[in-house]
Amino acid sequence: MSKVAIQGDPSGSGTFTIAAPNSNSNVNINLPTVTGGNFIVSNASGNVGIGTSSPTARLDVANTSTNTTFSTVGNQLLIRNAGTTVDAYARIDFAGGSANNPTASIAAQIKNYGTGATDIVFGTFNTGAGTIAERARITTDGNFQFNSGYGSVATAFGCRAWVNFNGVGGASIRASGNVSSVARNGTGDYTVNMATALPDNNYVVAGLSREDSTGNHGNQYVTMRRNVMTSSSFRLSTGSSSAVDHVETMVAVFR
Amino acid sequence: MTQVIIYNQDNGIPAVVMPTQEALDAHGIMAIAIKDVPYGKKFKIIDAAELPQNAPQEAWRIDETLLTDGVGGVSNEFPPQIAE
Numbered sequence: 237m238s239k240v241a242i243q244g245d246p247s248g249s250g251t252f253t254i255a256a257p258n259s260n261s262n263v264n265i266n267l268p269t270v271t272g273g274n275f276i277v278s279n280a281s282g283n284v285g286i287g288t289s290s291p292t293a294r295l296d297v298a299n300t301s302t303n304t305t306f307s308t309v310g311n312q313l314l315i316r317n318a319g320t321t322v323d324a325y326a327r328i329d330f331a332g333g334s335a336n337n338p339t340a341s342i343a344a345q346i347k348n349y350g351t352g353a354t355d356i357v358f359g360t361f362n363t364g365a366g367t368i369a370e371r372a373r374i375t376t377d378g379n380f381q382f383n384s385g386y387g388s389v390a391t392a393f394g395c396r397a398w399v400n401f402n403g404v405g406g407a408s409i410r411a412s413g414n415v416s417s418v419a420r421n422g423t424g425d426y427t428v429n430m431a432t433a434l435p436d437n438n439y440v441v442a443g444l445s446r447e448d449s450t451g452n453h454g455n456q457y458v459t460m461r462r463n464v465m466t467s468s469s470f471r472l473s474t475g476s477s478s479a480v481d482h483v484e485t486m487v488a489v490f491r
Numbered sequence: 492m493t494q495v496i497i498y499n500q501d502n503g504i505p506a507v508v509m510p511t512q513e514a515l516d517a518h519g520i521m522a523i524a525i526k527d528v529p530y531g532k533k534f535k536i537i538d539a540a541e542l543p544q545n546a547p548q549e550a551w552r553i554d555e556t557l558l559t560d561g562v563g564g565v566s567n568e569f570p571p572q573i574a575e
Binding site for chain 1: 500504506507512514517527547548549
């Protein structure tokens with residue numbers, strides 16, 4: 237049979253109290269029953285440890301998960317709003333100094349209890365209003381929204397690929413992002429291949445080019461060949477009155 | 492030494508594929524060639540210095556039998572990375 241021991245220190249005079257609530261409900265403290273489990277309140281450090289016998293912070297929740305699949309439900313820490321009010325938050329607040337009110341927050345906003353749709357909201361302190369204001373949001377369908385001078389929190393549409401290359405002399409690539417290669421099909425005629433494809437070919441390409449280093453920049457163009465755009469590549473031409481290699485061509489893809 | 496990939500386009504003019512450094516670091520030139528060379532086109536990986544310097548690309552011609560390093564693949568995406 238398991239044993240329960242409560243032992244006082246003969247050299248001390250303090251009182252350790254476990255008090256029942258002033259109600260008819262029960263209060264439980266359930267210690268781990270698994271081998272190696274820990275629930276520690278450290279008198280020396282003032283730290284609380286769950287899953288560790290040596291907590292290194294005020295609350296140290298430790299596990300030894302080997303799960304590398306994000307879609308798999310974790311088992312380390314769960315912040316739950318047990319209510320069912322749509323748009324209510326399950327929230328973590330941050331504060332500095334002795335202020336009673338938090339000055340920053342991260343929260344999950346439950347959009348639909350039936351489907352599980354949930355946004356993640358980030359807030360910081362609005363010193364003018366004296367309250368926390370929503371600054372950024374990742375919606376349940378993966379859109380990243382933020383307010384950075386827009387006046388409201390709105391979806392940010394990112395640059396999905398970019399490249400800066402020299403088309404003269406066989407062409408060379410100065411720098412790129414999400415581009416695997418640039419093919420020179422002929423004079424002033426290039427195909428940009430993206431490393432990771434987009435969902436379709438209805439994206440936008442913005443481009444600028446410069447013909448040479450002597451300031452020759454009149455009537456120049458970067459044009460697209462829409463009929464050969466795919467989800468992973470697009471073809472462009474540089475030139476003036478005809479296709480010409482330019483020393484600097486810069487293109488960016490948005491969607 | 493800068494390596495490039497060459498293949499013959501449908502119009503007979505060779506195309507020169509220049510890999511980006513980011514793709515070389517992540518996948519290597521052979522994987523880039525298989526992904527970015529059109530499906531079914533034979534390709535060759537050569538030193539960029541071997542490209543003709545005194546003729547426009549439109550005048551180049553490459554014997555198909557010299558394109559022996561591989562063939563453009565079906566997919567236009569890199570294969571998934573496998574953790575070692």
